[in-house]
Amino acid sequence: MRRRGREELGLKGRVVELQEANDRFREADRLFREREYELSLELLEELEAAYPTHHRVLNAKARALAQLGRIEEAIALCDRLMKEFAYTKILPYRAQLIQQQEVLKAAEEERERQEQARIQALEAEREVEAKEEAKKPRFRLKPVRLLLLVLVLVAMYRGVVPYWLGIGAIGAYFAVRLAIKMILFRLFMLPFKMKGRALEGAMAVIHGVTPGEAPAKTAGQDEEEPKHGPLRYVWVDVTITPLPRSNGFTHWEPGELALAPAARKIKSLDDHDHCFHVSQVRVFDEGKEVADEGYKYSGPQRLKLLVGLPETQSEFQFVYYMEAFGKLWVERT
DSSP, X not given: OHHHHHHHHHHHHHHHHHHHHHHHHHHHHHHHHTTOHHHHHHHHXXXXXXXTXXXXXXXXXXXXXXXXXXXXXXXXXXXXXXXXXXXXXXXHHHHHHXXXXXXXXXXXXXXXXXXXXXXXXXXXXXXXXXXXXXXXXXXXXXXXXXXXXXXXXXHHHHTSXXXXXXXXXXXXXXXHHHHHHHHHHHHHHHHHHXXXXXXXXXXXXXXXXEXXXXXXXXXXXXXOOOTTSXXXXXXXXXXXXXXXXXXXXXXXXXXXXXXXXXXXXXXXXXXGGGSEEEEEEEEEETTEEEEOXXXXXXXXXXXXXXXXXXXXXXXXXXXXXXXXXXXXXXXXX
16 A cells, blocks of 8 residues: 555656656747747757757757757757657748858858958958058259258258258248148139039939940040959939038039048048049939030939949048038948
């Protein structure tokens, strides 16, 4: 009688344990369906420790691992289910995980390729800037100015000219020379700045970007290697809306538009060497797309612009003389 009582007690204990395990499995399933994958995985790992050979627990754990991005671990569990339990129902899900793993790997490789291309583009741009900087004329004294400077220094040395007067004269000469240069530069830039203000703070709404073909070379046109590497030509469908202006230049010309890298500062005409100029312009007139005839506009206008952009860059801004506005994003090829 005592032995029979102990057996009944042990049986009741196992029944209670199984009931508790089923309750925990249902709770893990509920958490999974509510996308609480980490909490679901914690419960499943506890159940696996108690029932390491239960295929339902292993199956559920594989799916929770996959949702957490732990694809390799999930595939390993699928292999275990096949090897130890001949659980063939897991095969379609395993194939799905393999495909997902390949997609993630391809996406990671693409991100690395784009990052490498971006680094190469930056390095190429730095090389171009370094070459342009090397071409800039260095400070040199012309023979007549050098002779005058020597005469002033000799006069100071012999006491003919006081030191304070000689040093002041030399400083004044360079100050006046620099001031004249800055004034001439500002006067030269003034018309371009005034024309560019027609699109100061303008808004650009992109309707679409489609592939285009490079324009045919005209007779006698030089073949010049692009500074930013190979270009891909695209048609940019955009509506440009300028801010209301009552004075100064109020009209703008689509043919004078350009695009530049999004991070490029446009301060002078020299910066236009880093811009990508529009090759062709088409305008929308009463909803119809027609060729541009060189008209100027004072308000919003929808356009299609054919422009060659570097294959290694994706973010650009619109440029009109000295004004930069709007944003354009184009997928890298």
